Amino acid sequence: MYEQRVAEPEPNPQAGVTWRPDGVPFPDDAPDPAVDRYVAIDRLDEDAATLIVAPWPVVDPETGRLAFLPDDARTVAVVDAGMLRDRVDRDRGSDRDLREGQLARPVRVGDVFWVRGYHAEPGAWESVIDVTRAGRYAAKAAFLATASGAPLPEDAAGFGIAGATTLDPSPPAARPPTEETPQPPPGPVAFPAV
Numbered sequence: 001m002y003e004q005r006v007a008e009p010e011p012n013p014q015a016g017v018t019w020r021p022d023g024v025p026f027p028d029d030a031p032d033p034a035v036d037r038y039v040a041i042d043r044l045d046e047d048a049a050t051l052i053v054a055p056w057p058v059v060d061p062e063t064g065r066l067a068f069l070p071d072d073a074r075t076v077a078v079v080d081a082g083m084l085r086d087r088v089d090r091d092r093g094s095d096r097d098l099r100e101g102q103l104a105r106p107v108r109v110g111d112v113f114w115v116r117g118y119h120a121e122p123g124a125w126e127s128v129i130d131v132t133r134a135g136r137y138a139a140k141a142a143f144l145a146t147a148s149g150a151p152l153p154e155d156a157a158g159f160g161i162a163g164a165t166t167l168d169p170s171p172p173a174a175r176p177p178t179e180e181t182p183q184p185p186p187g188p189v190a191f192p193a194v
Contacts, residue, residue, distance in 0.1 A: 016058030016067055021134030022157075027127075030116065031056040037118040038068065040135070041084075041111045042076070049081040049107070053118065065142045079122050081107075087122040088113065092130060103130070110136070 018031055030036055036056040043050035054074040057066040068074060085107050092104050112135035117126025137158070 016060050019057045019059050019066055019138070021131060021138070024114070024129060024131050024134055026114070026129065031114055033058060033069070035116065037115045038135075039113045039115045039118070041107060041109050044081060044107070044109050047081055049079050049084045051077045051079060051084075053077055056114065066138050077120060079120070084122045087125055088128055088130065091128040112136075 018033055020026060020031060033056040038054045038056050040052045041049055042052050052074060053076070054068040055070075057068045059065070060067045088107055089104065111130065111132045114129045114131050115125050115127070117124070119125060
């Protein structure tokens with residue numbers, strides 16, 4: 001009955017570009033959604049870690065949100081938590097230029113990694129980069145967009161989604177009331193059933 005915000009355009013993730021957040025020391029040929037994986041820690045128990053694994057995302061040019069394509073390619077894996085920690089620490093602690101800026105810290109629920117050469121056993125992963133900070137910014141942008149629309153262009157870079165198509169944040173022009181325009185029922189607007 002009431003327009004609460006400007007409707008977003010239809011998502012078009014197939015036209016998206018590969019998500020390459022600033023400040024992440026990717027190799028020149030990465031990330032590649034065809035071979036690289038987005039691995040997030042969903043749960044940590046004493047000896048087991050539950051991972052959500054998906055192809056590397058693209059940025060939907062219409063909404064600026066991350067899209068994980070194809071939709072049915074996400075999987076859940078349970079791995080040895082100690083082996084996961086050892087594998088992540090091995091690349092964080094290396095002296096290679098590729099790992100510059102990677103913090104040595106314990107793995108936690110919500111951590112996100114770029115993984116090349118994903119296998120069921122973390123020890124067999126070819127290469128790992130911690131992208132948790134960028135992943136949290138992208139998740140924050142998506143969460144805030146559900147309540148307020150996509151970030152403004154000047155704020156997009158702060159969320160790691162620069163280059164997304166922008167939306168006009170102004171509300172649509174109000175139509176003059178007519179006899180055919182339905183009137184709201186009496187009572188509080190916040191609780192129309194009261």
